[in-house]
Structures are given as C-alpha cells and as structure tokens.
Amino acid sequence: MEYEPVIGLEVHAQLLTETKLFCSCLTAFGAPPNTQTCPVCLGMPGVLPVANKKAVRYAIALGLATGCTISKTSLFARKNYFYPDLPKGYQISQYEVPICRRGFIDIDLEGEKKRIGITRIHMEDDAGKLIHDEENPVSRVDFNRTGVPLLEIVSEPDIRSPEEAVAYLRALRDILLYLGISDGNMEEGSFRCDANVSLRAAGEEKFGTRTELKNMNSFRHIQRALFYEIRRQRALLDAGEEVLQETRLWDEAKQATFGMRGKEEAQDYRYFPDPDLIPITVPDEWIEEIRESLPELPAAKRERFISVYSIPEYDAGVLTSSRALADYFEDAVKGSGEPKKVSNFIMSELMRELKRDERDISECPVTPAMLSELLVMVDQGKISGKIAKDVFEEMYRTGTKASEIVEKKGLAVERDEGALIALIEEILAENPDQVAQFKAGKTKVLGFFMGQLMKRTRGKADPRLSNELLREKLAE
Amino acid sequence: MELYDLSIARCRKLLEEREVTSREVTASVLGRIERVEGSVRSFITVNAEEALNDAALKDKEEQSPEKPLLGVPLAVKDIICTKGLRTTCGSRILEGFVPPFDATCVARLRSAGAVIIGKTNLDEFAMGSSTENSGFFPTKNPWDLNRVPGGSSGGSAAAVAAGECIGSLGTDTGGSIRQPASHCGVVGLKPTYGRVSRYGLVAFASSLDQAGPITKDVLDAAILMNVISGHDPKDSTCAPVEVPDFTESLIPGLGGLKVGLPREYFGEGVDPEVAGLVRRAVEMLKDAGAEVKEVSLPHTDYAVAAYYIIAPAEASSNLARYDGVRYGLRVDEDRGLREMYEATRAKGFGAEVKRRIVLGTYALSSGYYDAYYRKASQVRTLVLNDFKEAFKEVDIIAAPVAPTPAFKLGELVDDPLTMYLSDVFTLPGSLAGIPGISIPAGFTSRGLPVGVQILGPHFGEEVILKAAYNVELARGDLGKAPEL
Numbered sequence: 001m002e003y004e005p006v007i008g009l010e011v012h013a014q015l016l017t018e019t020k021l022f023c024s025c026l027t028a029f030g031a032p033p034n035t036q037t038c039p040v041c042l043g044m045p046g047v048l049p050v051a052n053k054k055a056v057r058y059a060i061a062l063g064l065a066t067g068c069t070i071s072k073t074s075l076f077a078r079k080n081y082f083y084p085d086l087p088k089g090y091q092i093s094q095y096e097v098p099i100c101r102r103g104f105i106d107i108d109l110e111g112e113k114k115r116i117g118i119t120r121i122h123m124e125d126d127a128g129k130l131i132h133d134e135e136n137p138v139s140r141v142d143f144n145r146t147g148v149p150l151l152e153i154v155s156e157p158d159i160r161s162p163e164e165a166v167a168y169l170r171a172l173r174d175i176l177l178y179l180g181i182s183d184g185n186m187e188e189g190s191f192r193c194d195a196n197v198s199l200r201a202a203g204e205e206k207f208g209t210r211t212e213l214k215n216m217n218s219f220r221h222i223q224r225a226l227f228y229e230i231r232r233q234r235a236l237l238d239a240g241e242e243v244l245q246e247t248r249l250w251d252e253a254k255q256a257t258f259g260m261r262g263k264e265e266a267q268d269y270r271y272f273p274d275p276d277l278i279p280i281t282v283p284d285e286w287i288e289e290i291r292e293s294l295p296e297l298p299a300a301k302r303e304r305f306i307s308v309y310s311i312p313e314y315d316a317g318v319l320t321s322s323r324a325l326a327d328y329f330e331d332a333v334k335g336s337g338e339p340k341k342v343s344n345f346i347m348s349e350l351m352r353e354l355k356r357d358e359r360d361i362s363e364c365p366v367t368p369a370m371l372s373e374l375l376v377m378v379d380q381g382k383i384s385g386k387i388a389k390d391v392f393e394e395m396y397r398t399g400t401k402a403s404e405i406v407e408k409k410g411l412a413v414e415r416d417e418g419a420l421i422a423l424i425e426e427i428l429a430e431n432p433d434q435v436a437q438f439k440a441g442k443t444k445v446l447g448f449f450m451g452q453l454m455k456r457t458r459g460k461a462d463p464r465l466s467n468e469l470l471r472e473k474l475a476e
Numbered sequence: 477m478e479l480y481d482l483s484i485a486r487c488r489k490l491l492e493e494r495e496v497t498s499r500e501v502t503a504s505v506l507g508r509i510e511r512v513e514g515s516v517r518s519f520i521t522v523n524a525e526e527a528l529n530d531a532a533l534k535d536k537e538e539q540s541p542e543k544p545l546l547g548v549p550l551a552v553k554d555i556i557c558t559k560g561l562r563t564t565c566g567s568r569i570l571e572g573f574v575p576p577f578d579a580t581c582v583a584r585l586r587s588a589g590a591v592i593i594g595k596t597n598l599d600e601f602a603m604g605s606s607t608e609n610s611g612f613f614p615t616k617n618p619w620d621l622n623r624v625p626g627g628s629s630g631g632s633a634a635a636v637a638a639g640e641c642i643g644s645l646g647t648d649t650g651g652s653i654r655q656p657a658s659h660c661g662v663v664g665l666k667p668t669y670g671r672v673s674r675y676g677l678v679a680f681a682s683s684l685d686q687a688g689p690i691t692k693d694v695l696d697a698a699i700l701m702n703v704i705s706g707h708d709p710k711d712s713t714c715a716p717v718e719v720p721d722f723t724e725s726l727i728p729g730l731g732g733l734k735v736g737l738p739r740e741y742f743g744e745g746v747d748p749e750v751a752g753l754v755r756r757a758v759e760m761l762k763d764a765g766a767e768v769k770e771v772s773l774p775h776t777d778y779a780v781a782a783y784y785i786i787a788p789a790e791a792s793s794n795l796a797r798y799d800g801v802r803y804g805l806r807v808d809e810d811r812g813l814r815e816m817y818e819a820t821r822a823k824g825f826g827a828e829v830k831r832r833i834v835l836g837t838y839a840l841s842s843g844y845y846d847a848y849y850r851k852a853s854q855v856r857t858l859v860l861n862d863f864k865e866a867f868k869e870v871d872i873i874a875a876p877v878a879p880t881p882a883f884k885l886g887e888l889v890d891d892p893l894t895m896y897l898s899d900v901f902t903l904p905g906s907l908a909g910i911p912g913i914s915i916p917a918g919f920t921s922r923g924l925p926v927g928v929q930i931l932g933p934h935f936g937e938e939v940i941l942k943a944a945y946n947v948e949l950a951r952g953d954l955g956k957a958p959e960l
Contacts, residue, residue, distance in 0.1 A: 039577055043797045043802070044803070045565065045573065045575070045678040045798075046557040046575065046579060046675070046677055048674060048675050048711050050709065050710060050711075080793050080840070082796065087802060089793070089796020089797045090793055141801070268841055268842045270792075270837065270845075271840075271845075272790075272793070272840055272845070272849055275681075275713070275790055276682050276712065278712050
C-alpha cells in the first residue's frame with residue numbers, strides 16, 4: 001500500500017542573550033558546573049522570576065521573520081512535572097497564548113518551493129543537566145543551563161518527507177543565524193529538534209497515529225531517524241498492526257528508534273498561567289521598531305542576488321544559505337567586480353574544500369579579499385584559470401596570498417613570445433598528421449595543439465597569446 | 477510600663493532622645509520572651525544573641541530620617557526569608573534551610589535600622605487559620621491560652637499582643653494577617669496586592685500573598701508600611717506606584733467619608749457579640765463624621781469556593797520545589813528517585829498542606845481545569861467587580877474580620893470545612909487584591925478581643941489607615957492587657 005508520511009517538527013533554539021530568561025545569571029556554554037546559578041534559577045524558596053526583555057525582543061524578531069502574528073498580550077504558564085534537573089518543579093513556558101502564532105517558512109526543494117506552516121513560537125526556560133556517575137550509583141545536577149532562554153518553534157504537520165524536514169530545519173536555522181538570535185549549534189544543544197511522524201494511506205485526509213522522535217543531534221540523524229521511523233511504521237501498517245502513540249528515542253549507534261514511555265505514562269503537565277509574571281504586552285511601536293531593525297532575510301537576499309548580481313537562481317540559493325557565506329560572496333565581488341566568476345569559484349573550489357574539512361565559512365583561511373586578488377589575477381591574464389585552482393588549494397592550505405604563491409612557485413603565465421613560438425614549432429614539427437588535418441579544414445585539432453602546449457608549459461602558457469601564435473604558425 | 481510594651485513610635489522617640497538604648501529595649505523584649513514564651517510559643521526561632529549584638533551596633537549608628545526603625549526590635553513571620561537566619565515556613569520539609577538572601581521587605585526593615593528579634597510561628601506554609609497546622613507546635617492566644625491566636629500569622633500576632641516584640645511582619649493570603657490580629661487584639665494590615673514586594677516571601681498562593689504589618693496601633697502600621705512598600709525590580713507583580721507617607725493620613729475626623737456596610741457580611745452565622753462590636757466601631761466612624769450606607773457584594777458566597785480552588789492550585793505548583801534534591805529534608809532509602817520524592821514529601825509535609833496539594837493538583841488536571849481553575853478565576857473577577865461597584869458608592873467598607881472570636885485549640889482541627897468558612901469575610905478582599913486592616917473594636921463578655929475590618933480600593937491604604945485611626949481614637953486605650 002502507498003503511504004504518505006506526515007511530519008511536524010518542534011525545534012528548541014537557545015537564544016543568544018547574555019543572561020538567563022528570568023534572572024541575571026550568565027548563559028555562556030561550558031562553564032564549570034553550578035558556577036552560573038543564583039537563588040532564582042536554583043528555585044530557592046521565596047524567589048521570583050523577572051522576564052528578560054531581550055529574549056522577548058528576540059522572540060518577536062523570529063516571529064516577524066517567519067510571518068507570524070505577534071500577540072499583543074501573551075502569558076507565561078507553568079508546566080508542572082518533577083525531575084531533579086528542574087529545580088522549581090515546573091518549567092516556565094507559554095501555553096494558551098504564545099508570543100507568536102501562525103507563520104510560515106518557505107523551503108526550496110531542487111527548485112520547487114514549498115511553504116511549511118508555523119503553528120506557534122513561544123518562550124520557555126531550559127532545564128539543567130544530569131551528570132551520571134559511571135562508577136557509583138550517584139547522579140549529579142549541573143544547573144548552569146537552568147533558566148537559559150529557549151524559543152520553541154512548532155511547525156504545522158505540513159512536512160511530507162525527511163528531505164523536506166531537513167530543508168525546513170536548515171531554513172529555520174538560517175533565519176535564526178541571520179537574525180543573530182541563536183548560534184544554531186546542534187552539538188552544544190542550542191538547536192534541538194523533536195519530530196512527530198505518522199503515516200496515512202495516500203489520498204487519506206485523516207492523520208494516522210503519530211510517534212514523537214527525540215534525541216537527534218544533527219541534520220543527518222534527523223534524516224536517518226525519520227527514514228527509519230517511516231519504514232518502521234510502514235512495516236507495522238502493512239502487517240496489519242497498529243502504531244503505538246509514544247515517544248521514541250533515536251539511537252545513532254544502532255540506527256534505530258526505541259520506545260521510551262507508553263501512553264500509560266503520559267504526563268499531565270497541569271499548565272496554568274504563572275501568577276509570578278505579569279502578561280507580556282507588546283506595544284505596536286515595539287513591533288515596528290523590531291521590524292525595522294531586522295536584517296535582510298535569506299529569501300529577500302536571494303532575490304536581490306539574482307537581480308543585482310545577475311547570477312542564476314541556483315547560485316543565489318547556495319550563496320544565501322548562510323548570512324556569512326552571502327557576506328563572503330558580496331565582499332569578494334566588491335574586490336573583483338565579477339559576480340558570476342566569484343560565485344562559480346565559491347560554489348566549486350571553496351565549498352569543496354570547506355565540505356571536505358567540515359568547516360564553516362567563518363573558519364575559511366582564505367578571506368574574501370584574498371579570493372578577489374586571485375580572481376583579478378586570472379581576469380588580467382596573469383595566471384590561467386587552471387593554475388588558479390592549484391593556487392587556491394595552496395591558499396586554503398597555508399593561508400598565503402595568491403600573488404605570493406604565484407611569485408614563489410613561478411606560476412605566472414608564460415608570455416615570452418619567443419619561448420612560446422619555439423615550443424609551437426617543436427609541436428608542429430612532431431605532429432605533421434594533425435597539421436595536415438588542420439590545413440584540410442579540421443580546425444578542431446587546434447585544441448590538440450593547445451593541449452600539447454599547455455602540457456609542455458605545465459599550464460602556464462597564456463591562452464590568448466598561444467592561440468594567436470598557433471594560428472599564425474599553422475597559417476604559414 | 478515595661479520597655480517591651482512600647483509601640484514602635486514611642487520606642488523610636490525614646491531611642492531618639494537617648495532615653496533608652498536599643499540594647500535595653502531588645503534585652504527587655506528578650507526577657508519577656510523568656511518569661512512568657514513557654515506558654516504562648518510565638519517563635520520558631522529566637523535570634524537572641526545576634527539581636528543583642530545588632531542592637532548594640534544600632535546604638536552607635538547615627539540617627540537619620542532614612543532609618544525610621546533604628547534600633548527597634550521586630551519579629552518576622554517565618555515564611556519570609558532572612559539571610560543567614562533559619563527560615564522554616566513552619567514546615568519540617570524546610571528543616572535546616574538557611575536562606576542565602578533577605579526578602580525585599582526584610583532588607584528594607586534592616587536598612588531602616590530594625591533589629592530582627594526572631595522568626596514567628598505559623599500554619600505550615602501559611603495554610604490555616606489557627607497556627608495549629610505548624611509543623612512544630614501550636615501558638616496560644618495570649619488573651620486565653622486555651623484558644624488559638626488565629627492564623628496563619630498567629631505567631632506574629634501573639635508576639636505583638638504578648639509584648640514579645642515591638643512590632644512584626646505577617647503575611648496574608650486569605651486573611652492571615654487580619655484574622656489573627658483580630659483574635660489577638662492588635663492591628664494588622666494587608667496591603668494592596670502589588671504594594672509590597674513578594675521577593676523572599678515563600679510562596680503559598682502567588683496571586684494572593686502579601687506581607688504586611690502586625691502592630692500595637694495604627695500609627696505603627698503606617699510606619700512599617702512606609703518602610704516595606706514600593707516597587708521592587710525583583711518582583712514583576714510589585715506595582716511601580718508612588719509610596720506616600722502613610723503616617724500623614726492619620727488625622728482625626730472623617731467628614732465627607734462614605735462607609736459601606738456589605739449586606740452579605742452581617743447576616744446569619746456571625747456571632748452576635750462580634751456583630752455588636754463591629755456595629756459599635758461603625759458608630760465610632762459615624763461619630764467622626766462619616767456617612768454610613770448599606771452596599772451589596774453579591775458574589776460573596778462564591779468567594780470561599782473560588783479561593784479554595786485558586787490558592788491550592790497555585791500552592792500545588794509552588795510547593796513542588798520541596799523535593800529533597802537541593803535543600804531541606806531528604807528521606808532517601810536508596811530506593812530510587814521516585815521513592816525519594818514520595819518519602820520526602822510524605823514525611824516533610826503536614827496533613828493540611830497535603831490536603832491542599834491534592835486539591836490543587838486535581839483542580840489543574842487535564843479535563844478538570846476548565847471546570848475548576850478557569851471557573852474559579854472567572855468568579856474571582858466577579859468578586860473583584862463587586863468591590864469595584866461598591867467603591868463607586870463608598871470610600872471604604874466596614875465589616876467583621878471573622879464570624880467568631882478566637883476559638884478553642886483543637887476545636888476545628890478535624891473540621892477543615894468549618895475552618896475554611898471562618899475566612900469568609902477576609903477571602904473576598906484577598907481575591908480582589910484590595911487592602912484591608914483589622915483594628916481592635918473591643919472585647920467580648922469573655923474578654924476576647926474582636927477586630928473590625930476596614931477595606932479600601934486598590935492602593936487605598938491611606939483611607940483605611942485614616943478610618944482605623946479614627947476608630948482607635950474613639951475607642952481609646954484598650955484598657956487591659958493579656959495576663960501572662
């Protein structure tokens with residue numbers, strides 16, 4: 001039977017505020033355990049939360065960037081449950097009235113656009129971290145992360161494949177990075193994703209029973225876990241069995257999902273408005289001010305790249321996939337004035353190197369100015385396009401400027417007419433058959449002679465000059 | 477007259493004139509505690525040594541208008557955090573807990589120069605109306621040791637009545653300042669919700685809790701209000717409202733003032749002697765020039781029900797943090813996390829606290845939320861609107877504090893419903909968040925004090941203080957003191 005996967009995603013993005021959501025403790029990652037705590041985030045008796053205004057602004061910024069309606073008044077609510085990493089015995093979240101509602105993100109799937117709805121975006125505080133002692137039956141708690149501000153972004157069940165899921169997550173992460181409100185770091189847990197997955201018969205309106213997948217720490221994990229889960233559910237349905245509504249954990253080592261707790265253990269969080277916090281009221285001026293301060297977002301930037309730089313849609317899409325990459329491109333264009341050539345070089349040579357080393361553009365040893373210099377050298381005929389690629393590899397490896405490498409290694413284009421003519425004469429003399437072919441009108445063999453010449457000059461022969469000289473010599 | 481009998485104002489005057497030292501007053505109060513504490517039992521912790529040292533330091537400090545309480549020994553209800561001084565909330569579950577910070581109201585008392593003499597007894601987590609729910613021991617009413625002092629701030633009220641402090645702080649969630657003040661023959665003021673910072677007041681029901689003064693007279697209540705009131709950036713629910721000098725509103729004469737008597741507060745179920753004393757106080761208001769008229773607060777009957785949904789619901793969440801993980805009691809038999817939670821909370825909490833946690837957990841449960849918590853919140857709005865309507869017609873409302881004078885110890889312990897109903901006249905004002913003061917109106921034939929309650933509109937502390945002051949003037953000296 002044909003099934004259609006239905007996927008909805010819940011993303012938790014940690015906000016880049018300096019201080020926690022409800023107290024003034026720092027949020028820096030990696031500090032020694034329990035050094036970034038105070039009575040408030042430790043949930044001591046008598047303490048009270050005070051909302052971090054910056055976190056609210058960040059939430060509004062994401063809401064505006066994703067076309068959400070911003071609630072003029074929203075409420076913090078308590079989500080009650082017991083766990084040792086939750087010092088208050090409840091998480092402060094938003095329930096009935098979140099700060100942002102009903103938005104969307106457009107994703108691009110090999111040229112096809114699709115709009116994924118966003119149900120809601122709300123603020124909440126993070127829990128602490130349990131550290132289990134490997135040797136003793138003891139667990140310790142690190143409360144540094146307790147109270148760190150998170151945005152929970154809940155998508156509509158509009159996603160139909162693991163690829164779409166990853167495209168949505170990348171687009172969302174891009175927006176967060178563009179806005180500068182989250183670092184999107186999945187390894188450090190500042191961008192986490194849970195997925196609700198169900199299958200329904202093709203053409204069916206009603207959703208099937210869903211499972212909730214957790215513990216996926218990279219886009220690759222997410223994709224694999226979704227693939228696995230879709231296959232697992234399909235096998236169950238095909239065998240006439242039922243999918244159990246449950247939470248399942250992705251086990252990367254075993255490449256499988258495993259049920260965590262069944263329905264019988266379903267939690268009742270007893271949400272109610274937090275009486276310690278007054279409603280968040282957002283004046284219109286605030287919204288307008290934040291809207292005006294929003295940076296150019298990926299979609300708008302893509303459009304601009306196409307129209308201003310006259311580069312293909314595909315190139316624009318790749319180049320705007322991150323704000324840093326787009327900035328890199330624009331800086332390199334500024335120095336070289338050749339958008340398409342810059343784009344080609346970035347998309348082939350530069351991205352290949354970065355991908356191989358799993359490096360981010362921000363870690364690229366070749367600066368935009370260095371790339372400009374290289375491309376200008378090609379443009380001015382100082383080196384050949386082929387040599388440029390070798391020079392670039394060297395630049396990437398060593399961080400050295402193109403001009404220095406060319407100088408040191410003697411890679412500059414061979415322009416000495418006398419030397420070139422000598423080589424050409426040599427080649428023509430050695431290949432009388434091809435010369436005859438050329439004279440008989442087969443101009444294609446010109447390529448053969450150029451190849452020979454490049455071989456003998458190790459690619460350094462000036463192509464234009466060589467071409468001229470070759471034609472001259474052949475015409476003799 | 478002994479030094480421990482001084483009011484805050486008189487104590488300050490003598491200190492200012494160097495007639496006495498803070499050390500002398502503090503020693504007198506500590507001596508009094510030593511003599512009567514065995515029978516009254518107002519304190520969970522007496523901070524004797526530190527208080528004496530502190531008093532000696534205060535004696536060396538310069539007098540200044542910023543220190544209106546310099547050298548005055550005060551008691552603080554043991555649900556308000558005091559830095560370095562054990563804070564139990566009257567609960568075994570917080571045994572050994574020493575807060576690393578001062579509540580904002582305590583910090584303000586300290587910076588005004590007060591000496592903290594000790595922490596007073598209360599119903600566990602302020603849940604109760606008799607102080608019998610203390611996890612440690614019950615406090616007795618200084619006027620009749622067989623009777624309760626009221627609650628939950630029974631320790632603070634009894635300590636003031638018995639001369640075990642010059643003044644004190646209590647907290648009021650549903651009447652916990654006003655009712656014990658009434659039962660102990662002292663003045664108790666519950667401020668407007670949002671007038672006094674709740675930071676450091678250990679939460680029972682966050683949308684209702686307010687700290688306030690329990691004192692020997694109205695002037696003292698005004699003096700303490702001057703110190704503890706005002707916006708606090710640590711409490712989002714604490715209003716950025718200007719704080720007047722409350723002592724300036726204490727002027728004789730109530731010409732032009734309209735007093736409302738709510739029909740619903742003078743019906744059946746009110747002890748005739750109590751009703752009589754309240755009416756006498758109303759006559760005093762009239763004599764001072766006030767105009768009296770009947771008003772209606774039609775949703776009064778529903779207030780108790782709404783309160784006993786909202787307060788336990790918030791409490792069930794507020795008390796979740798007492799889980800044995802980080803502080804206080806832990807009962808750990810190496811049987812796992814869940815068992816540790818259960819054993820700790822089973823042993824640490826008393827019956828009334830458990831009852832309310834269960835009530836509140838139920839009211840918030842999925843499927844019951846709309847029928848209970850949401851409905852109760854709606855009723856709360858109606859109760860608030862009753863007052864808003866009434867305050868369009870009158871400036872203040874006068875009413876009984878409780879239907880009866882102090883009852884006997886043990887009388888209602890096994891009858892929680894009747895105990896809950898004894899809060900019927902204080903709960904509506906709490907739900908509405910309005911200020912209320914209880915001031916002694918007189919004594920019953922058995923010699924038990926009875927207070928009259930005066931309620932005002934939001935941030936109307938000045939007008940209720942003024943009215944209470946006029947009752948006090950007309951009443952004159954109480955004329956007797958507890959025999960201890």
